[in-house]
Amino acid sequence: MDTKLILPSRISSLSKLDRFLKQPRFASSRFFLFVDENTYSHCLPLLISKVAALESAEFFEVPVGEEAKSIEVAAQLWGALLESGADCNSVIVNLGGGCVSDLGGFVASAFKRGVPVVNVPTTLVGMVDAAIGGKTAVNLDHVKNAVGYFHPAAAVCVEPAFLDSLPDEELVAGFFEMVKTVLLSDAASFEALAEAVGQEGRVSLDLIKRHLNDCVAFKQAVVKTDPYEHSVRRMLNLGHTFGHGIESYLLECGTPVSHGVAVGIGMACALYLSVKKVGLDASLLERYVAMLRKMVDVPPFSLRDTEGILHYMRQDKKNRDGLILCVLIQELGLPVIDVSVDENEVRDALLSLHKL
């Protein structure tokens, strides 16, 4: 199914969403809204005031963050939907960040063998990444995204006004996913986005909003070309092989960083190896690291840390035949996927970070 991407223009996204939901195909549909505590208070009032089609929607509140992404919460929601008389014409509307849309998409994918889902992302991660592309999942036994389906949304509605209440650290997390998009595409220039970061490391919301549509449209175009991640969609893993290793290791050490920050550091490693292995101009690496340092205290990794990070990188589900595979970039907008990287190169990148 094609996902209708609703982006802001002269007409607000929420007005367009209202029109979308009033189509004849939804005439006999009931709408069920999934929110968490924060989107209930910060986002639901705006949504309801602008989208008349959702005025009488029933809403269910789910736990905040990763707690929501469990099979138990999914089962409670299936039960609540049945009790409320939801049927196969019902539509689930996810109002929240990636945790709400991953869970809500998962619930929708299996309820009555699949009901339509509409994503209204309220975090930057949700807007530029999680809400688009059909991946849904819950966690199992502390394994992230262990169980899930591809269930593309009928529509994704991006309303930048929701970002106004987003805490700074959540903005930073999404910002690195945006930077990833810019490095992979020529949708917007890297320099302009780097300008969004002030000297004190704060991200300018205005500049983010200006580049939002391009980043969202880029992700949508990539997943449309390769919905099941057999080829080009893998480029979206830029920075993530290192990033997941760093995220898991620092969590184990009791000094956790957010996924976005880990990916931000991971992209510096990927750019470092891009210079060494595929001829990326070193000045891009320098500009990237200068921006990263304004926002993040990059830890000086020791030899022991590199072994800890490598331990997790060896388990990356994208690896094949025991090889660690990374996305590198030759130049802005020109990624190379599935570059095999040996363990000494991983160690070199992690140990060099601090000297860049």
Ligand SMILES: NC(=O)c1ccc[n+]([C@@H]2O[C@H](COP(=O)([O-])OP(=O)(O)OC[C@H]3O[C@@H](n4cnc5c(N)ncnc54)[C@H](O)[C@@H]3O)[C@@H](O)[C@H]2O)c1
């Ligand atoms: N499916 C995919 O393709 C995909 C891609 C990337 C990430 N993800 C998943 O997304 C999840 C992370 O998503 P996230 O970063 O959006 O986290 P999140 O959904 O936990 O939201 C972050 C925090 O912001 C709060 N919040 C949300 N919107 C707000 C608003 N407008 N104002 C104030 N507070 C608000 C939330 O309540 C939460 O506390 C992870 O589980 C990750 O695995 C999925």
Ligand SMILES: [Zn+2]
């Ligand atoms: Zn990510």
